[in-house]
Amino acid sequence: MEFDLGPERLALQKRIREFCDAEIVPRAQENDLKGTFPWDVAKKLAREGLLGIVLPREYGGLGLDVLSLCLVLEELGRADAAIALTVESHNGLCANHLFLHGDEEQKRRYLPRLASGEVLGAWALTEPGAGSDAASIKTRASRNGDGWVLNGSKTFTTQGSVAGVYVIFAKTGGNGKPELTAFVAEKGAAGLGVGKIEKKMGIRASDTAQLHLHDLRLPAENVVGRVGGAFKDAMRVLDAGRVAIAAVSVGIARAALEEGVRRVKARPGDYGLDVPSPGLTYAQKTLAQIAAEIDAARLLTHRAAWLLDSGKPFAREASMAKLVSGDLAMKATTEIVDLIGPEGGSLDSPGQRFFRDAKLYQIGEGSSQIQQLVISRHLLHG
Numbered sequence: 001m002e003f004d005l006g007p008e009r010l011a012l013q014k015r016i017r018e019f020c021d022a023e024i025v026p027r028a029q030e031n032d033l034k035g036t037f038p039w040d041v042a043k044k045l046a047r048e049g050l051l052g053i054v055l056p057r058e059y060g061g062l063g064l065d066v067l068s069l070c071l072v073l074e075e076l077g078r079a080d081a082a083i084a085l086t087v088e089s090h091n092g093l094c095a096n097h098l099f100l101h102g103d104e105e106q107k108r109r110y111l112p113r114l115a116s117g118e119v120l121g122a123w124a125l126t127e128p129g130a131g132s133d134a135a136s137i138k139t140r141a142s143r144n145g146d147g148w149v150l151n152g153s154k155t156f157t158t159q160g161s162v163a164g165v166y167v168i169f170a171k172t173g174g175n176g177k178p179e180l181t182a183f184v185a186e187k188g189a190a191g192l193g194v195g196k197i198e199k200k201m202g203i204r205a206s207d208t209a210q211l212h213l214h215d216l217r218l219p220a221e222n223v224v225g226r227v228g229g230a231f232k233d234a235m236r237v238l239d240a241g242r243v244a245i246a247a248v249s250v251g252i253a254r255a256a257l258e259e260g261v262r263r264v265k266a267r268p269g270d271y272g273l274d275v276p277s278p279g280l281t282y283a284q285k286t287l288a289q290i291a292a293e294i295d296a297a298r299l300l301t302h303r304a305a306w307l308l309d310s311g312k313p314f315a316r317e318a319s320m321a322k323l324v325s326g327d328l329a330m331k332a333t334t335e336i337v338d339l340i341g342p343e344g345g346s347l348d349s350p351g352q353r354f355f356r357d358a359k360l361y362q363i364g365e366g367s368s369q370i371q372q373l374v375i376s377r378h379l380l381h382g
């Protein structure tokens with residue numbers, strides 16, 4: 001494995017960091033407090049090409065690898081984890097599902113529009129009674145002549161109310177044969193309704209909504225992949241998504257660390273660092289430990305990305321990266337709020353935002369427990 005990212009990836013990283021510092025960081029606190037989807041930022045993301053990062057150029061994307069996607073998402077996660085989730089779910093779930101499992105006609109119809117930002121993408125698997133156990137979804141697709149009719153509800157769909165293109169999962173197997181099939185639908189389709197928009201504790205500027213499917217009629221050409229084959233397809237997409245989510249979590253931990261370093265440097269006396277000290281202080285220990293663990297989590301994330309880019313098995317490593325990075329982001333943001341003291345809990349301080357955002361990243365695209373389950377299966381049955 002090459003540790004040197006190379007000049008092109010380093011230039012990309014620098015460009016995105018500068019873009020974030022200029023366009024995203026200054027508005028992140030305000031967008032979080034408002035809790036509404038920032039369309040102006042979405043337009044800027046599109047202008048930067050960030051809505052088609054790994055899609056091949058023939059579909060209007062940047063044609064970059066997953067390692068580059070991770071670099072972009074770490075920068076976005078450091079700047080505003082809500083914007084990072086928009087980019088991650090649009091690229092990593094919706095567009096990637098259509099790219100990996102769609103037919104050529106579907107790719108030509110949807111991917112250039114997604115890559116240009118003409119429409120945002122959503123990927124709707126989770127239901128009120130089915131999250132970790134995705135095979136138990138209740139949304140049903142029944143044959144209707146040559147096409148299908150879908151009925152059911154989805155919850156916690158990122159971009160649920162703002163997307164133009166939706167990948168939706170439904171059960172098509174009979175009793176005792178719980179097969180899932182994926183469908184692509186467009187905003188405005190009769191029977192595709194948007195329900196409650198979630199008021200989340202964190203990642204508040206990311207749109208999260210319920211979807212209600214009431215006799216949503218779709219032609220046969222809107223089936224994505226094989227009828228009955230979508231469970232496996234969804235798991236493949238989620239495995240890759242976990243690498244991307246891990247990169248965002250590394251970015252959140254980095255944001256917290258930078259906040260902590262700024263604070264300690266600004267007020268060294270508060271931390272016993274205004275006089276030479278022979279021993280390790282609480283602040284030094286906290287910052288050093290987080291810095292070391294960020295590097296460890298990033299290396300795990302880049303290893304998983306490298307495996308994915310190399311066409312090698314990567315599911316176990318993706319789960320390890322998500323588990324370690326997600327837990328690190330939670331730990332780092334908690335400790336930095338502690339380090340800052342009462343001001344860290346003020347809504348004026350970004351520290352508390354990082355803390356609230358980190359929690360939801362531990363849950364989305366498979367909770368820490370689900371990652372432990374995946375890793376333990378590899379250990380015990382692999």
Ligand SMILES: Cc1cc2nc3c(=O)[nH]c(=O)nc-3n(C[C@H](O)[C@H](O)[C@H](O)COP(=O)(O)OP(=O)(O)OC[C@H]3O[C@@H](n4cnc5c(N)ncnc54)[C@H](O)[C@@H]3O)c2cc1C
Pocket residue numbers: 089093123124125126128129130131132133155156157158159203208360361363364365366367368369370373
């Ligand atoms: C911000 C955010 C955005 C999201 N965006 C999307 C999206 O765009 N599309 C989409 O389809 N979904 C989305 N989700 C849903 C997300 O993937 C689910 O919340 C997640 O998979 C967990 O499912 P659940 O909420 O139903 O929890 P449950 O599955 O009910 O789990 C509840 C608890 O039980 C634990 N648990 C469950 N099963 C096991 C087990 N077998 N062993 C041990 N512990 C277990 C879990 O770890 C968790 O702690 C999003 C979630 C969040 C928070």
